[in-house]
Amino acid sequence: MVLNQKTILDNRLRNDAKYYQECFSVGLKYYNGEVFEQNYKKAFMWFEKSAQGSNINAQIMLGCMYYEGCGVEINYEKSFFYFEECAKKDNKQGLYFAGLMYREGQGIDIDYKRAYLYFNKAAQKGVADAYFRLGEMYFDGLYVGQDYEQGLELFKESARQGYVYAQLELAAMHCHGIYVKKDLKEANKWCEMVLAQNNEFYNNVLKENKILEIIKCESYQ
Secondary structure (H helix, E strand, C coil): CCCCHHHHHHHHHHCHHHHHHHHHHHHHHHHHCCCCCCCHHHHHHHHHHHHCCCCHHHHHHHHHHHHHCCCCCCCHHHHHHHHHHHHHCCCHHHHHHHHHHHHHCCCCCCCHHHHHHHHHHHHHCCCHHHHHHHHHHHHHCCCCCCCHHHHHHHHHHHHHCCCHHHHHHHHHHHHHCCCCCCCHHHHHHHHHHHHCCCCHHHHHHHHHCCHHHHHHHHHCC
16 A cells, blocks of 8 residues: 555654655656556656655656656756766666766767766666667767777677667668678577567567568578
8 A cells, every 4th residue: 555645754754765765656656657647747746855865766767757858848957967966876777878968968068988988887787778879889989989890799788688779770780781791690680589579669660671571582592
């Protein structure tokens, strides 16, 4: 049973850490529409209460909501503020999201060096997406020297850890011979990983790029 607001406020007097965690839990229930009817504005309000106690999960959620305009107007500066606060605490999600904003210059000036350092830290903490972003930086020569081989290896590491966009990129690269020698067997391997997700959107990406069609047709030639 969800604690009512009076109980939560009473807990604040006894245990601040517990109070801020309970605020986050209530916010998450409003955000996901679990127990309470989904209400992003109320979720935002409870996350703000929780973030006042430096709850990292609440700060991440506020960063995401400001970024997406969910329950509040889009504000990249405030989004970056929360992600950067978490990054300073070495939080892997904070590092990753702040890294993205440094790379794109959203809410902060573009800083490819900081983006690279943050992605690298996040990758070391097991964020599969971060390996992919590092790979992009090597392919594009952002901060680091352009290195397709290193970029490819980072894409593969990201894909092996389950990041579907890396799997899609590798399937397309090997199917069309982009940056690598055309290899339909290798393309098919990554396609199978994508298809295993059983996600209509990802499957449509494969179809739109004619990857499955090319593999099927050329395999019989």
